[in-house]
Amino acid sequence: MYRSLRRAAYKAYPEDPAAQLVVFQALGTPQQVLLALCELVQQQAHQLPVEAEPFHLSTFQIDLLWRALLVLTQHLQTELPDGLYAYLLENLEAFGASVLGRAAAECRDQPEHEGAPAACALGDVTRHDR
16 A cells, blocks of 8 residues: 555655655555655655755754654564664664764753763663563
8 A cells, every 4th residue: 555655646746755745644544654754755865965054953853853763663573683773773873972962061061960960861761671
């Protein structure tokens, strides 16, 4: 069903990925809409020039992105090959390190947290064993 909907959306709007997504939003399941969103955004981002104007994301947008990644990661199949996890890490690690570094710097810059690094922790990290 997904592939046929993907073909129909592309055929209807070959030059307009945003309109293709609207087709999925109107006719697809939430899972299909999510997959289409990921595919369309990745394909368009891949075509942007490396020197393009950088995106400016709010901390809220970054939080939502990492929340979504966390939920997806928590629900991955357990028997996936290590190479898949290595690939995912390769694509996310630098961005994750950047966010962690920024959060640590922001924490250090807040006077009420000086000398109390534990007070600036972002929250409990709960391990979700399967």
